[in-house]
Structures are given as C-alpha cells and as structure tokens.
Amino acid sequence: MTEQLRELARRRGFFFQANEAYGGVSGFYTYGPEGAALKRNVEDAWRDRFVTREGNMEIDSPTVTPEPVFVASGHLDGFDDMLVECAECGESHRADHVVEDETDIEDAETYPTEKVADIIADHDLACPSCGAPLAGQPVEEFNLMFDTTIGPGSGQPGYLRPETAQGMFTEFPRLKEYAREQLPFGVAQIGAGYRNEISPRNALVRAREFTMAELEYFVDPEGEGPDLDRVADVDLPLYPADAQAADGEEYVHLTPREALEEGVVRGEWVAYFLARSKEWFERVGVDMERFRFRQHLPGELAHYASDCWDAESEIDGGWVELEGVASRTDYDLSKHAEHADDTFTVFKQYDEPKTVERATVDPDMSYLGPEFGGDAADVADALEALAERDRAAFDGSAEQRSADSSSGETPREDQVTVEVEGEEYTVPTEKTGFSVEEVTESGRHVVPHVVEPAFGVGRAVYTVLAHNYHEDEVEGETRSVLRLPPEVAPTTVGVFPLMDKDGLGERAQDVAADLREAGLSVTYDDSGNIGRRYRRQDEVGTPYCVTVDYESLEDDTVTLRDRDSTDQVRVDVDDLADVLPSLTGGDRDFEDL
Template identity: 35%
Template sequence: MAPEMTTLKGKPFSRAELDGLLRRTLFYTPSFEIYGGVAGFYDYGPPGCALNANIVDLWRKHFVIEENMLEVEGPMVTPHEILKTSGHVDRFCDWMVKDEANGDILRADHLVENVLEMRLKGDKEARGLVHVEKEEDPKKKKKKEKALANLEAKKLDDALVQEYEEVLAKIDNYDGAELGLLIEKYDIRNPATGNPVTPPTQFNLMFHIPNIGPSSSLYGFLRPETAQGQFLNFAKLLDYNNHRMPFASATIGKSFRNEISPRAGLLRVREFLMCEIEHFVDPEGGKKHARFHEVADVKLNLLDRDTQLSGKTEVSPMPIGEAVEKGIVDNETLGYFLARVQLFLIQLGCNPEKIRFRQHMATEMAHYATDCWDAELQTSYGWIECVGCADRSAYDLTVHMKRTGQPLQVRERLDEPRTVEYWAAETNKKEFGPKFRKDAPAVQGAIDALSDELREKLSVELKEAGKITLDVPNFGDGKVELTPDLITIEKRTRTENIRTYTPNVIEPSFGIGRILYALCEHVYWSREGDESRAVLSFPPSIAPMPVVLYPLSSHPDFKPLIARLSALLRKKRIHFAVDDSSASIGKRYSRRDQLGTPFHITADFESVQKNTFTLRERDSMEQVRATEQEIVDAVVNMVNGEETWEDVQARLPKFEGQAIEEGEEERKE
C-alpha cells in the first residue's frame, strides 16, 4: 500500500500541492497540452531541464568518471532483427485486460494492486470509525449514521486482510493466468465503471516502426533500452580497452515503452531518459570486484525474494559485505554496484530511510536476467523502482554471437599452459551440410555458442532420448532437432595457451525521470507556521538554479554591483538569475525557495558603501556578510562540493541586519 507521507520537516505531505507547484513553476508539464495532450508524454520546463541535466552530470561523475567507463551513444531506432535476437520481440510484454462494456484498457497487475489497496484503505478507515453521539441533531445523526454504515460495509474479515496483504507482497511474481485467477477470485472490476474485465492477454511494449527508409523492406522499433548498442559494440570496446578485463561501458539516452495505461505523472511514461551501465566481468572466480572492500560496510535495506514469497515486506538492514558473504546478494560485482547506487541516490538528496533494494522474484525477472535487485524509492505512490541492477549473465553476447557468427568473446593469454576438460560438440559434415544447406552456418553457430555446462546435459539427453533440440533464431519455428548421426558430444581434454570465454554482464539501469520525481517528494516541505511557503531542499550541486542575485530595490547604485557579481559567477560557470522585481525581498526569497535555489546574494546600501554583500542559505534562512569575492568563492565552493554551509558560517561573519523574511514583513505590516 502507498505509505502515509510526511515532508522533510514532519508536516503532512500533500501530493496535490507538490504536483501543483512543479507544474506551476514549469518543472514539467503535459506534452501537446493545447491539443488535448497524449497520456505518458511530458515536457520539462527551465527548472526541470536544469535539474535533469544536473542529475545526469552527477551520474556521469559518480559512475563514468569514477569507474573509468567507456561511454557510447547509439541510435534510438533499432532494426527488428536485433530485438528479435535479444528476445524483446517475443518477451518484452505486460499483461492487460479490457473493460467488457466500454473497452477501457488496463494493466492487469496494476488493476489488481489498485483495487486491493483501495479495499484495504477502506477497511482501515472502517476500523477507525467514530460512533454517533446521542445528543446530535436528528438530521445530522441520520446523515452520519448513513456515512458510518457505508464505512462499516468496507470492513474486511481479518483473514481476508492478511490474504490481500500477501497478494500485494507478491504482486510482481504473478503471470497472466495467475492474475486472471485473482481477478476472478476477488471479483476485481474496472474501478472507474464497475464493469467486469476480460482475462489477461499479453501486449508488447515496443513502439513499432513500419519502415526504415522508403523501400519498407527494413522495419524496426524505437529502442526499449539502451543496452543493445553496448553489446553489439563489445568487440570494438574490448579492442579500444587494449583487451583488458573487466571493464564497463555506459550510455545516456532516450528509450521508449508503449505503456498500457500511463499514470502517476513522471513515474510511468512512454518516453524517458535512461542511464545504463554494462559491466563486463570474467565469470570465473565468483565475479569478484577489486574495489568491493571500499563499499563492504555500506548498509542497505534489503527485501529478498524469500521474504516476499512469504507474503511479507519487512526489510533487513545489512552491510553489503555481509549480504554477499551470506549469499543473499549473489556476487561482489553486483553488491558493489548496489552500494554505489545507494551512495549516488543519497548524494542527490534522497532520504536514506526511503531507499530499499528489492530482489526480483523468478517470474518477475526480465528474460535475460539471472538475478536482479531494484533500488526503490518511497513516494506517495508507494515504493517505486528507480534503478534496476541485473545480472544478465552471458545472455546478450551469446545470442548475438549465435545469430551473427561474430566472436563476442575474450581471448586471454595464459602465463602457463593448462590442461582443461571440456565437452566437445562436433557435427558430421557429410550429413550436416546436405541436411541444413544454406541454414547450416546458423545451426553451427547455435552449437558453437552452447556453454560447457549445457553441452554436458545435452550429451546425456542425446544418449538417452536419441535426439536433442536447440534454439536457432530465424530458423523455421526457431527449433532444430539433432540426432546422433548429425552431432557427437563427448568429454575431452586439451592444453590451452589461450583461454577464450564469454563475459558475464552486471547492468545497473537508471530511470532519470522517476528519480527526479521521487527526489522532489523527498526534498519538499513548508515553513513552520506558514504552510503556503513551500521549499524544495535540493543539494547545491544539483539545484536547478544554485544562486539568485537581488538588488534591494530599483535604486541605480545597485546595478553596477549586480553586474560585477554576474560577471564573476559567469566566469566560474555558475548558473544564476537576477531577481530585480518590485516585490519585497522576503517575497522574492520565498519565490525562489520553492524552485529549490539554495543561495541568495543581496546587494543593499552597505554593499554600495563597503562592497560587502549578504549571502542567505535557503533551509536555515541564516545569512553571512562578506566581500564580493568572498561571497562568490563561498557559493562556488558549495556548488562544487568543496565546502558546506557550516564551513562558510565558520569563516565568514554572521549577518543579523535589516533583511526581513516574507512572514516577518507581513507581521510588521
């Protein structure tokens, strides 16, 4: 269920107020609105663009630069053949249902989740209902009795409450058939109409492009992820990296998903910005990470799959080193990135108490993943997946190698020769060639791409059943049957001077729009005693507008001072604005607080006389006074993370002069 949210300062949270603020101040707005809009598309305004860019800039510094990643950029249009090979054409789907009366399309798991959550909310309200007093006016009493009777009807049996909670804890683990049974069992209908819905059917989430070029012979999709471009360039990236392993690539770019029922603003959209990392690692040796010791003590709130399958959602706070040691998190490289993701989210300004890592259950995982953990942020919509960390094993490189015949592998020269046992799969050329003719290379590629472990299993199957079946993309129905006259699989030994292997991949994937919105909820609050004075407490490094300059009035003596400050800030590449409106200084401060501006520099008459300026900090509203250069240096240092406000307060004189906040001005008036 969605949590009861409070703001940073403990006041009741209002999603409607925050959403109104973000849209009013043009952080984001519905796309194509003057034409009626299209669900799932949003435009960013000036503060939204700046915040988005600053989040990406911090991401690039935190990951790409810190980890020496190889950044690549590919096209958003992807040919069909690539996404067919990767499995997205057949498996990148959600389950949908249709309102039997009016044809509304709903996502099946969201429908079940929303209806059960509404019923649990109604039960909670019913259990807290207030009794009717005898002395009340008869008309009021009758009205109240009717309202209480409606509430009473929402009460649920204790066993049913527990059942609902267990279903919600496992909601991501149900397939289409299971969702259909839940819909039937609990009589779940379209909440908007009360109409029954059809059984769930699959819907592919990719946007189809019917033709690439005028001939229409080539078609494709808008990419659902940025990862495939990194896999296709693996051999080139390995060569660029002088064949050193492990290494990571990264891509920042737009992806597209044709969501069944977009909802919740920026949390579920059809076009969104992703930042994705593909960390290529040697599968031998347990996927160790050379820098794991640096994060081993970072404590994460973990919700593993066993806890979810038991119908519970309690997290287990645990250092990542302990989680890897106990096997809760599979390996060091996956654990390393989970810890680094949390450090990134906290650096953005997310509340550490509202971050958890939830492990995917078996049926929930993407077709390419062997293990996956989501970094989820708590919002008024509930826990929202913002970062997915998947162990994709060698899936992608293997299927693309099988389809194209390109060697997407690592060749490692050994210091000393070694004797290894392996399972050889050899074809009988006399029978194999005539049998498959032009398709022989594709079938041979599928055989060559078989892992040693799978070859061992197939050898048993070939001996016992007299045949084996292999997946071969784009060959008939995608299946090929091989008999002993076509193939031999046996255990052998060989001496190796060069080891050849297909790397495994750990993939952290970030949804920037979701992170941006969840962050806004985490940093939103209002001044005590004046709920209308909203504040967004973005850290200085990512605030859309780090500093604003204020002349105290329109007096001409202030203009050259503001011009000099502007020149200094431009030289330091600090984004700033000048607010010389006729509003009082307190109201101007308040206006910028709701845009998240952390620092305010004011020029007053003492500035004219002594060349000193006040510097106000957003959250505390405290001020210091110093020279022009000292103030600019302090702002630059704080925006660049080299100083904190406490550091600045310790070395610059505190100011308690004439500058008055908006609330004080109103009281004086």
C-alpha cells in the same frame, strides 16, 4: 507526490504534460527550465559516480534499432504487460495494476494472465474509468515496444529502444577492443527509452518516453571480485525475498560484506553496486528513511538472472522503483553470439600454455550439400557449436548405447541432431567428422557475465522533488521550499538588487555577470519586494541568494542568504566566486561564514 508539489512542478517549470495546446497525450512530459536543469544535474552526478569515478567508458547509441537485435534479445517474444479492456467504455488498463490497486495483492505482475483474470472475476473488480465490471474480460499480453520502419516504403522493420542496454551489448565486439580485452570493464549510457505503456500514471513514474542511465559491467565469471573495502561502511537497507514471502516488512541492515557472508546478496559485484547506488541516491537528495533495496521474488526474477534487487523509494505511502541491480550472467552476449555475425567473447591469456582436449568437427559437405541444400552451411556451424558445448552428443558407440540403456535413458543412434532456426536436422555421426584432439593453447575465449545497475532518471528526479519538498513558517508566513542538495539544484545563486534604482540594479547585474563568468548557475530577479523574491527562489530550490544594497555601493560587500536556515551574512563581492563553490561542494558550511 502531493498535489501541492504537482502544482509547483507546473507553475515553476519543473515538468508538465507535453503538447497540451493540442490536448496532450498521456505518458509524455516536457521538462521546463527548472526541471531540465535539475535532470541534467542528476545525470551529471550519475556520470561522475558511475563513469568517471569507476573508470568506465560511456557511449551514445541510436534510439532506433533494427528488428533482429530484439529477436536476439527476446524482447519481441517477452517484453509484455497484461492488458484488460473494458467492454463498456473501451479503455485499456494494466490488469495487474487493477488487481494491486483494489486488493491486498502486491505482486500481481508475477502471476500468469489466467490467474489475474480469475482474481478480477473473484473480487468483482471494476473499470477504473467508468466503473463497469471487468469480470469475464480476457487478460492478454501486450508488447510494449513502439515499432517503426527504417527507410522508404516497406523498408526494414525497427523499433524505438525500450532500454539503452542493447546498444551496449551489440557494440561489445568493438568496445572490448577499447578495453584491450581486459576484464572487468564497464560501459555506460544515458539516453531515452520508449515503452508503449498501457496506462501511464504517476507523472514521471510511468511514462512512455523516459531517460535511463545504465551501466553494463562485464566481468570474468572466474575472475576476482571488487574491492569491498571501498564500500565497507555502507549500510544497506535490504528487504530480502524470504521476508516478503512472510508478508513482513522487516528490513535487514547489513554492510556489503555481511550481506554476502550471510547469503542475503548473491554475488560480490551486485553487493558492490548496491553500495555505490545507495551512496549516489543519498548524494542527490533521496531520503534514506524512505529508501530500501527489495529483492526480486522467484516469480518475478528473470530466467537469466541469478539475483536482482530494486532500489525503491516511498512516496505518498507507496513504493516506487528507481533502479534495478541485476546479475544477468552471460545471457545477453550469448544470445547475440547466436544471432549476429561477430564474436562476443574476450580472449583470456594463460600464465603458461596448457595442453587440453578439444572436440572438433569436419563435416562431409559432399553429404551435407545434397542432403540439406542451402541450409548445409548453417547445419555445419550448428555441429561445430554442439561439439564445443556437448561432445557426448557425438558418441554413438555401442558401449554408450549400452550405458544409456542401463541408466534407463533412450539408447543413442549413430546420428546427431542439431537445430537451426527452430528446425531440426539429423546427420549420421560418421558424416560429421567428429574427433577429439589434444591441442596446446595460450588462452581461451570467455563469455563475460554482466552486472547491470539500471536507473530511471525521471523517477529519480520525481523522488528528489518529493523527498525535498517542505512547508515551514518564515516571518509568520507559510513558505514552500525545496531543500535540494546544492549539487543538483537547478540554480546555484539568485542575485537581487534591494530595489532597482540609485545604481543598485546595475551593480547587481555586474555581480550576476561575474558569477556566471566564474561558471556558476545564476538567476537575476528585480521584480517585487525582496521577501517575495526569496520565496520564489526557495520554491525552486536555489540554495543561496545574494542581495546588493546601499551598503554594497559603499564597501563592495553583499548579503548572502542561506535557503534552509534563512540566515544571512555579509561577504565581499570579490570573494563570492570562491565562497559559493566551497559551500556547494561541501568544503565549507554556511555557519563557518
């Protein structure tokens, strides 16, 4: 973002560092009056597209989450960034950012810490704060979650959520009931996330508290895909992994169906949400000439994801991630099923009952109890889960051992080994009560797969401001203007009296009050000459201005001014409440007036 726009953001109340009266803390921002309205409008546009129009449900879960949730999700073990600390000044930095800022390497975050430390040493990279050499300093993993305590005293450990997604996963057993166990269905959430960033930077791009808008879309892995005809004409600017590996910036422009047929995008739902995302970004004002979808490289693709694309925007020569669209398979629900005391499946009814073979166990608790004590019940549960997953593990027959030997595998014994909380337990096969029976089933339980479009709201706001900030010349003067789409502009219309005398002010106040009553966002301004008032509204992106003048007192018409063209027309006061919504909604062009 240019310095002019940063200054505008502070001066006009879009966003500024929080708690500046106390020195402030990096990574925390307050949205001022204009920014809060812009952010709210961006969120409402997201909700309209991904909740209302898609027929999904929305929830609002707590931001403080107990520790077991993040044990199950893997955040406690793997939600890390690479940290390097300067021995001279003591400042901590993102090691991968230091590498990317000072070398030609673009994806240092995908490298192991040892390799990043070697790159820092090989390139003699220095501390960004004081210039001291960083060579030889250890590069370590740093967990980004803010921890807290729930309850008095030592209480229960908890964390501020780093994403909204886990709230939707943990509540799945109840949410599936609201969806009548009919796949697919989507659950959305807009809310705050917290990450203890090592080195926050670029204003709203990398903050420690931020707003996310996430959709978890639960699908049957064997079910029907989306209706791609609904997005048939959407042109996707794709930057595939193979193009990145070739060090090129050659994008391919494909429709969702073409991207699937050519194997560029894996998964119909991923292709569908890429298209819906592009439509939404264009709708809120992201410049499509500076926008792309970049596919995750093999080294950065999460182990549970089958495909992931980042929506990125170009700002000041660099690319900023705005959204990730990931196919998360059944990882999340399966992990919570392992740790929680609830069911994370959906019952899928068959058209007709089926007779199938079902592996079961009936453990001999008179053996398990004395042998394993308090862990006996957990061992029994683990045996049951193993029978469902891998019945061959219970086959300790001589024929099987012979087959194992012939294939070069270690022969199996007449025993089964299961793992409970990291510890292995061995049980004689005969004590497991293992059997395979024919049963007639009316359906089966399915672990849904998840497709996740996850948006950073602050980053979208930042991009919309950057892409719509312009400077032009009006009447011989340089004008700063935000050409925001009317739908997301903080204010719809500014109302001014030509001057505050002869009853013009009172009439303008009445016009403003009537427009507010009609549900429009209105600002009133009678300070300074009319040209200055226009410039103030241009700077904050107000698409239209209404001026009450002496002619208004005679015929009850006003001057309506368009922000982008600066053209003006006369409109009846009584028509304003209808004309303005038709303009902001795109049903009518200003030229039509």
